[in-house]
Amino acid sequence: MEDWFPLFCGAALGLVLWRLLVVYAFTGKPRAPGSRAFKTLVVLGSGGHTAEMLNVVEMLRPERYSPRIYLAAASDNMSLPRARAAEEKSSSAATLVGARHYLQIYRSREVGQSYLTSVVTTLMAIAHALWVVFRIRPDVVLCNGPGTCLPVCVAAFLLKVLGLKWATLVYVESIARVQKLSLTGLILYRLHAMDLFYVQWPQLKERFPRSLYVGRLM
């Protein structure tokens, strides 16, 4: 029996690597046309990040990008009310019924938190993000930093590798980043995890050629 164990491990590893290759091969490739609705996960990063994201969400067609699930850090008590107010202003009551959800998740790191305790809280945030994303299984994930969105993107990417759900991952770097990517942006760019990676300044597009530039949000 013991002889089978290495074989089993090898096969499992091979399977994961093969899935990883498949996911990377199709990352950034447009989806086949179809006129269905997309379950959209919107990660709100607090403050200016939330403002920029809501600016984008406001322009999404209400019935096509539906249902929508808004995620914000547990320490952020401003973003979800702002999202709710924006939704109630822009969509008719009929489209909203049961189609808009607002959830809080653990944050990996608070501003000024020490790097040592950050490791523990990041692991917790990843576990919680995995749980939330596995339950939601979104078609589209929209995020724009900061750290809150990192575990969410990793979880959604893992879902793709495991073949449980194919989500289109979209990252929009903040307008405040002119010369350099944010740490979150840089990690997601280097991981090749996002299908669409937008920057808001042409200087950044030049430095990071896989990114996309279609003008600024504001």
Next chain:
Amino acid sequence: MEPSGRVFVTVGTTSFDALIRIVDSNEFQDVLLSRGYSSLRLQIGRGTYLPQITTRERDDDHHRLRVDYFTFAPNLGEQLSSADLVISHAGSGSIFETLRAGKPLVVVINEDLMDNHQCELAEELARNRFLICAKPSTLVAAVKAMELGTLLPYPRSSPAALVAALDKFLG
């Protein structure tokens, strides 16, 4: 000379005592007086320094500058629209809200912030002459020397192109 000249200083949701201290100084307020401004309203956010001066009067012609402050307001739009000059922290929200309102803007960089990526934005916009960029230590000189006529209107942008690209990608 700016007619009626109202100056609005905003730090958003941050605390930026270094800025509030400077705009609360006689030196700064004399510059505002000499440029014809008559009121100075401060939004001080989470700052702990409270402004001391309520009125500053110039000796020679009794020209007056009225000063008041508040911590937060649900909507800064009203303050922005009634201002003739806005002095702001470098947060992107405040910057673009002011530029959209079409008000002349001096952005002051908070040098106490550790990861100060926000000066990238202010400096880039200043290079394009959409606003004036200063530090607390250079604010007095910047306001003294500013030529608001040389500022250019910010061309408003929108997420429409990004959303269209996303729509296309999803098929």
